[in-house]
Amino acid sequence: MKFTFGKQEKLKSRKAIEQLFIEGTSVSSYPMRLVFLKQNHGGEAPVKLGLSVPKKKFNKAVDRNRIKRVLREVYRKNKHTFVKELDGQYIAMLLYLDSKEWDQEALTKKMQKLAEKFLEKTKL
């Protein structure tokens, strides 16, 4: 299993993101929320993921960048829990809900919980 997070695995299309927010379903595990949609996007990765940190909660660009970097790191390390039992291709968006920074250990636990919830929903 590779712990990579390259261009192929990022969600970039504006159109796809609009569709995702209209039609997608969501699961949450505080302080994160995952919105996802089953879609054959044609790429090689099983999941295309985008990250988002709202400007309302973090005023400064430095803080937003920091959160996104930490989230990306945590996702990269725990990606296999999302992907291993997955059927078909998905696009997803990961949102940050809290207004202060969490440390990486706590986020890792929450991320694993999020993955479990996500997999349950996809099997239905």
Next chain:
RNA sequence: UAAGUAGGCCGUCUUAUCGUCUUGAAUUUUUCAGGAAAGGAAAGUCCGGACAUCACAGAGUAGCAUAGCGGAUAACAUCCGUCCAGUGUGAGCUGAGGACAAGUGCAACAGAAAGCAAGUACAGUUCGGCUGUAGUGAAACCAGGUAAACUCUAUGCGAUGCAAUGCCAUGUACAUUGGAGCUUGAGGGUUACUCGCCCGAUUCCAAGGGGUAGGCAGAUAGACUCCAUAAGUAAUUUUGGAGCGAGAUAAAUGAUAAGAGUCCGUUUUUACGGAGACAGAAUUCGGCUUAUAGGCCUACUUUUUUU
């Protein structure tokens, strides 16, 4: 030594593992090798340029900006020198600092009177209603005050901005309804108005409806930095040498571990714990403004303490 003034500089570093971008090779699952990775303000968008399109942008009016004098510059509201004014014991600091001797307006309260005319008290007197003083006020017999009031003078400014602009790809509807026009000109050329100029018939306007919203170029090496040299009081410029190199696009520049160094606290050999500012490129450059823990260097001022 203390307090202060002006100017300049730094603003954590090294290694390993994992990750990001990129170049080349092999190959098309990917692998191997090499390389790169935020700032002094990247910020605010307050000025001025470069660049692009509109006619390599023309005229007039309107509008906007600047304002002692001289210089620097691609340009500026920036910078340098200098005069004057204000301020500080001083080193210094601050200044939109032209014109009210063209016209119009404004002046609360107080005051006789704040603008065209009038007039109080006292004193002097050559006895002419002349001269001086007092009182109010920011300003009063004076060519009054006021232009960050209208205005005038001088100088400058065409408009719009990289979501500019050019090319390629994909896709639908050369379809529907109403109206205008076809060289005697509908309409358009993003401009505040008028003119001028240019384009213009498979055309233009309105309504409802349908489609695309991807890629490439623009785009990363430039009025750059440092040193020496010559000119200049200086800003800056000339010549020579050396050096630097982010380029993403739902948006990279990161995470973890170890070590070193700085500061603070406890302890006072040593050890332990903690801290590390403001802040994140988006076409680009020169400035301005604002934020900034802590530290270093240079020159100068003042007073007193110590020697």
Next chain:
RNA sequence: UGACCCAUGGUGUAAUGGUAGCACUCCGGUUUUUGGUAUCGUCAGUCAAGGUUCGAGUCCUUGUGGGUCAA
């Protein structure tokens, strides 16, 4: 990324450079057995810091916060 606009008591809204008003709300009286209604009164404000001016809500500069537009 670029262009632009706004800010006055708790809320809404006025004010030629010359004493910051008005309405509602809040609070306290009066009326009422009590509450409401009515009526009287008080408190409370120019987003911040500089500059021009004799004197700024108003003019100028810089900042803060909020909002709008754009292929």
